[in-house]
Amino acid sequence: DHPKINMVSHEDYIPKQYLPVFNSNLIEIYMHKIPDLSEQFVYFNDDFYITNHLDPKRFFDNGLPKDIAAFRKNTGLSQFEKMLKNNIRLINKHFDKKEVFKRDAWKWFDPSYGSRGRLNHLLKFYNKFITLRTPHNAQPFLKSTFEDVWEKCGEELTAMSDHRFRSNNDYTPELFKTWQICSSNFTPYNTYxxxxxxxxxxxxxxxxxxxxxxxxxxxxxxxxxxxxxxxxxxxxxxxxxxxxxxxxxxxxx
Incomplete structure (x- = not known):
């Protein structure tokens, strides 16, 4: 019983017809439905620890999440990599890479990325998005990003909601992170x-x-x-x- 802790059950925000659920991806794609969730929130997964002073500005700058927009290789061999490819198929369906790079070149080629941004330069003239880097850390989000993705991709996410267990056909929270970046709703920051x-x-x-x-x-x-x-x-x-x-x-x- 603490004023800063709010315990939330699956029943509080996931539609009843999809319960019980044992699929973390499904639990995560409905996060925006958590009652009283702020527009700006930081998602800590199960094994993260804060070990030094952290200012709120570490995660948000002028209301925008701080993140790294950098491509990575994806072999598609593991289940997780298959899911990441599912994410990118949706991203390419709704975003034009040429337009995004023209509008936000300074964000995609931010010097702070260092060697981790190498593929951005190599694939500058490639017409499609590939998987973005997914550093395993606390992820800042805008609730409105989730609402936008659901508005545009509701059919696909609703179909996934029947997956009570993880499936190769799932989408992951990285879909929302990538959507946020492609929508220009982020400030460049090398989270590594x-x-x-x-x-x-x-x-x-x-x-x-x-x-x-x-x-x-x-x-x-x-x-x-x-x-x-x-x-x-x-x-x-x-x-x-x-x-x-x-x-x-x-x-x-």
Whole structure:
């Protein structure tokens, strides 16, 4: 019971005919229906942690989400990559890449992207969008973006709503992120510079060090059952958090 915490159930915002649901993609495409959700909101997935001071300006600038507009390779081999290709098919249906690049060239070729923006230059004259980079971090959104996508792509999203479990034919939240970017509703920002994803199976020591030294503002600690010395690794991570956050938050008191 805390004034800053609002517990939301699936029943509160997902149409009843699609419940129960075990598909995170379906849970996410209806986020704009959450009661009292702000126009500007930041979506934290399940394994993100704030490890340093964060100002609201980190996520929004003059009301627009800060994001990186940079292409990436997509082999389409994994289920997730297949879903990303589904997203891009919808994007190419509703946006003309030539027009977007002409209007927003400064956003797509922002020097802060560095080497991560290399494909933007290589594909400058290619007529279609390809998959955008999807850094695994906290994602700023506009609720109106979700409403716009649903208005334009309601048929496809409604058809997907029957997928109680993940499917190769799903769309993902990256659809809304990409739509936001193609609509010019973003401010260029290299989100990789203050965020890091650590697969604990191979980078647990680096993760523990990054948390303790507060190297990044946001970290993603991606765990799984195959981590060696799992119990000790978790104890070390817990100790690193206790070192930087010795006092309980108001949510815990």
């Amino acid at each position: 510079k203050d965020t890091k994803m650590f697969p604990l199976m191979i980078k647990s020591k680096k993760a523990i060090k990054a948390v303790r030294e507060q190297t990044y503002s946001l970290v993603c600690l991606n765990d799984n059952v195959h981590i060696r010395n799992y119990k000790q690794t978790m104890e070390n991570i817990k100790s690193s958090f206790e070192a930087i956050l010795p006092d309980k938050s108001s949510f815990e008191i």
